[in-house]
Amino acid sequence: MALSASRHLHGQQRLAVQAINTSRNSGNTQLMASRTSKAVPVFNTSVKTLQEVVKLGKSEELSNRQLFARLQVDPKTVDRLDMLRLGSEKQGRFERKKWFRYEEPEVKLPHVSFFAGAQVVSSFPHESLPEVGIVGRSNVGKSTLVNQLCGSSAARVSDKPGLTQQINFYTADNDFHLVDMPGYGFAYAKEDAQKHWLPLIESYIRERKTLRRVLVLLDARHGIKANDREFMALLDLTHTKYQLILTKCDLVHRIDLAKRHLLVSQEVDKARNCIPRVMMLSAKHGAGLNELRKEILHTCSLGQKYLGTHKKKETIAQAEYFEQLKVYKDTARAKKRRQ
Numbered sequence: 001m002a003l004s005a006s007r008h009l010h011g012q013q014r015l016a017v018q019a020i021n022t023s024r025n026s027g028n029t030q031l032m033a034s035r036t037s038k039a040v041p042v043f044n045t046s047v048k049t050l051q052e053v054v055k056l057g058k059s060e061e062l063s064n065r066q067l068f069a070r071l072q073v074d075p076k077t078v079d080r081l082d083m084l085r086l087g088s089e090k091q092g093r094f095e096r097k098k099w100f101r102y103e104e105p106e107v108k109l110p111h112v113s114f115f116a117g118a119q120v121v122s123s124f125p126h127e128s129l130p131e132v133g134i135v136g137r138s139n140v141g142k143s144t145l146v147n148q149l150c151g152s153s154a155a156r157v158s159d160k161p162g163l164t165q166q167i168n169f170y171t172a173d174n175d176f177h178l179v180d181m182p183g184y185g186f187a188y189a190k191e192d193a194q195k196h197w198l199p200l201i202e203s204y205i206r207e208r209k210t211l212r213r214v215l216v217l218l219d220a221r222h223g224i225k226a227n228d229r230e231f232m233a234l235l236d237l238t239h240t241k242y243q244l245i246l247t248k249c250d251l252v253h254r255i256d257l258a259k260r261h262l263l264v265s266q267e268v269d270k271a272r273n274c275i276p277r278v279m280m281l282s283a284k285h286g287a288g289l290n291e292l293r294k295e296i297l298h299t300c301s302l303g304q305k306y307l308g309t310h311k312k313k314e315t316i317a318q319a320e321y322f323e324q325l326k327v328y329k330d331t332a333r334a335k336k337r338r339q
């Protein structure tokens, strides 16, 4: 597991991250940024723009936080987050008061029930149904996600990190399995326990033939951390398909969420086994869960069974929403002109 984090990065991304690190190490206290310098437009324009920001960071010795603040987001992306109710909103002046909302058609997954827990490889259950594994740092919300995806309370959840201490297998109506793993990067876990879990997770990932995809959960407030990179390097090495999910999106303002999404997407752009689409959700508020449910169903080849008329309903709901959004924006523009 002790794989070098930088090995996972590619060419330009590595340069960008190195430059960000250099700017961080070179002393953030001596800030040379002029207040008048322009924000660099970034969203939707891929690696080139990240380089621009990094160049700016180098020339002005900005910290990561300041670089982050300089990123600009595409209003269309913010509208999309708004539609899916992802990200928090500042109260007061920045709060959007709306009389309409996107009535997202719900995707229902079958209830899950716990059927096996494994602390050693020999306890892994027999390989039968397609499996989706859930990994991530401790306390990122893995067990909560298992519950929220399937509307159950089968998985135990705690606000203290390190609750899940074995690999837990949940079956969804004998159609597929969700596999909840212990978290990594938990500093207070007894070293023995950490030493035990990591090889166990690694064995599961290396050996499990029915494993269709691994969902790597990242806290939207922090993005990709060093131990996430190590884990992703392992997944690349073992040719395991994986996808990144930003969780706890309700705790991040939507502009910052858009920026975080951009940076994470750019970092994994060229990772060999990573699905390029980085998903966002809030297990607490339910935002983004439908998108992930659909992704899981398609991964387990269950789309036809569960998503029969969903696409049609979704198209109608979206058309209605965009129509109302247009009216809302036109009214707001007219009001502004009158003032």
Ligand SMILES: Nc1nc2c(ncn2[C@@H]2O[C@H](COP(=O)(O)OP(=O)(O)OP(=O)(O)O)[C@@H](O)[C@H]2O)c(=O)[nH]1
Pocket (backbone or CB within 6 Å): 136, 137, 138, 139, 140, 141, 142, 143, 144, 145, 156, 157, 158, 159, 160, 161, 162, 163, 164, 165, 181, 182, 183, 184, 247, 248, 249, 250, 251, 281, 282, 283, 284, 285
């Ligand atoms: N605000 C917010 N809190 C969340 C969200 N998802 C999970 N939490 C909270 O995060 C805490 C940790 O959740 P768990 O599901 O136990 O996290 P875990 O990743 O399984 O943790 P370990 O088992 O220790 O690895 C709990 O207090 C949850 O209520 C979310 O989307 N938003």
Ligand SMILES: [Mg+2]
Pocket (backbone or CB within 6 Å): 142, 143, 144, 156, 157, 163, 164, 180, 181
């Ligand atoms: Mg857990």
